[in-house]
Amino acid sequence: MYTARLSGAFLILLLAACGGEPHDEATQASSYASTYTPAATEAVAIVNATALTGTGERIDAATIVMMDGRINAVGADLAPPRGAIVVDAAGKWVTPGIIDVHSHLGVYPSPSVAAHSDGNEMVDPNTAQVWAEHAVWPQDPGFALALAGGVTTLQVLPGSANLFGGRSVTLKNVSSRTMQGMKFPGAPYGLKMACGENPKRVYGTGKGSAPMTRMGNVAGYRDAWIKAAAYQKKWETFAENGGEEPERDLQLETLAGVLDGEILVHNHCYRADEMAVMLDVAREFGYQVTAFHHAVEAYKIADLLAESGTCAAVWADWWGFKVEAFDAVRENAAMVDAAGACAIVHSDSDTGIQRLNQETAKIMASARRSGWEVTPERAIVWITANAAAALGVGDQTGTLEAGKMADVVIWDGNPFSVYARAEQVYIDGLLTFDRSDPEIAPQSDFMLGLDVEGGSGQ
């Protein structure tokens, strides 16, 4: 969390003389910091590729140069630098690493037994104090399968039982003994919020407590934001004037982080009318909804989303599993995109995450068939650049541009074909998956010795 750490340190320097010393934000940030450091890599030049850059461009006969973990150059017919490993990608396609903004890998790992169920702190409608990262099991076999589907970055969220589910964590899809070793360096935290049926079912119907209705949901959000604003003020006053240090409150700390603009809101919300209400709540308390997730009805309010700068993260075709998911249309993401809003395709699934390219292909094809112009170079943005931006790491990954992290996938054909498979996946320039060399792909501790020759996966 570079931004937070810097601003925290800056505050301390600035205010130490007159005001109180705020509780040690810097210590918190560094205590839970990422320990991931990209491995040293040799320069690699992928040549003769068809590249979808994630910036809306398609480059034929493209060269992509990766050096020191970063993308060094991208262009048509560039000569590979001397000494670089040259990968001939003739007939193949290259995209930025795929990014899933909605995953529960690690918190709902495989096998999905009760002992592994760590995604929903279903004891109170507000559990903003819990952090998904404290439950992520890095040995979830699902990570390696997602990697085989080209996924290089993912946001792991708490579940949607609560109005405030807790903090999400953004991971690089690298294998590690620890969650910290996967944590995306510098990525901001997210706050998982949930609209609609789930909280009222779990609490009202399930436990006979608030929220019982959508009215109760909204009252619950507002009540929490009022407290968060007061908490934020208390610390600001302390920072300015000193005095007795306020008591820390983990729940309010997360919510105040949203009001400070340091934590991004990821709001599970299906219905159009409910999203519109949530935008009102955000306006009242001065925060931004970064993305509505599972926004099945986003197409009905694409103009409002464009206006508020809120992304809609959607599935290709999930529908009907509950009432609020009844009005799904295949073209949803494309209709959002056409309205000038930010469209994202997400998975929320340990199988779906393996094929986000195919899910995107289905939307693209339906939209084209129904009269919207969507090119592959446009559609790829929904699972790369837009996703990166929603996670607050858009300046780091999500496109094939010089200076970005070298998160790159080579597909054995057009990634929007059902027959295409990721052939090589690079994360920060390191070859992390190679379909022709099973030794390179990570294998979970869990799968060792389970006699699944050729099982679990590809």
Next chain:
Amino acid sequence: MIRTVTIFVALLALIGPVKAAEDVVAIVGGRIHTLGPEGTIERGTVVIEGNRIVAVGEKIRVPVGATIIDAAGKEVTPGLFDAHSYFGVEEISLVETTVDRYQMGTHLTAGFDIADAINPDSTLIPVNRIEGVTRAAVAPSSTEGSAVLVGRGAVIHLGGGDDFITDRHAAMYAVLGEGGGALAGGSRAAALLALREALEDAQDWTAHRDEYDSRQRRGYVASRPDLEALAPLLAGRIPLIASVNRASDIEAAIRLADEFRLRLVVLGGSEAWKVAPQLAAAQVAVMLDPLANLPASFDRLGATLENAARLQRAGVSVAFVSSDGHNARNLTQSAGNAVAHGMDYDEALRAITVNPARIFGIDRSYGTLQPGKLADVVVWSGDPLEVTSFADQVVIEGRIIPMTSRSTLLRDRYRTLDKAMRPGYR
């Protein structure tokens, strides 16, 4: 057959445009995957009369007055069959009053008859048929009921009308492995015991029905409706579709089926590839989801995307399932992925057409594009297994299906968010 048709067509030509031609449909110029002995015809015609296919081939004369569906540059397949669905018995999954897939409270529900609950007006049907699904097995739930012997499934077509249920009692369903164990009292062995006991009851009942009716026979655990439902299973007229994933549980199921001479079909079968030779030898078909590659439970540690391909190579008949209904339309994507992971292309197409038809005993009338078969035909914009292809036109039992659903209507209502729209949609 083709010759007969030519004569028929000639006769039609002689007597000029006749009323009969009104229900004649000709799909012209497409690449036809017959999935029958004719293989794939690069550019051909399918002629439908009434609810049947009457001609398929390269040089077929189009009957005068036939409704022409231009399939030039397109591909043509039989309508798709979802071998495990909940069409008409689950509208909105979390609205319990719309879910009729299981019976709670008793140890055996073999007599449970899902056909009595199927709603042909379900919104799921148009959504899926406009994407090529024309037929399905409607199955009782393997995960939500209370019994190891779950009940009976039906086969339907998605064309609507009074005759949409084509077989009320098409299969018996059972849950084995970890799921069966949980229902039977703890152990998966208990699930097999419960199944064996019910089958023995039914055997005894079949042989001594009169004594049973006059109360001169020992008591059974199975109720009278259960016994009646199990009789056709013991007679080999319907298959036992057993939900089972672990290799050792599949082997146990094969042994049980052998003992009672049941026609076993494995549903799920995550580790079926491990016992492929045994399955092939026992001629047990496997109904599976080709995308289920996660070790999602301790029964499925051997899950792999290559399951379908390995089974097919070992000579096991494979059918693909959605185990869904809302998105049975994604069967083509599942089949495409099976091909990407080693399955033969035509075999993948068979896994969503003629193979399930064989499991449910309707392959004589449906599943391939051959004269005499029911006219379930789909014209695709391109490769039917490709995620960017669409059904351009669907025909079910000769009826041209309107290509709209609730979902397409919603899309068109919100096509523009123009402020000039009628109030209410602004």
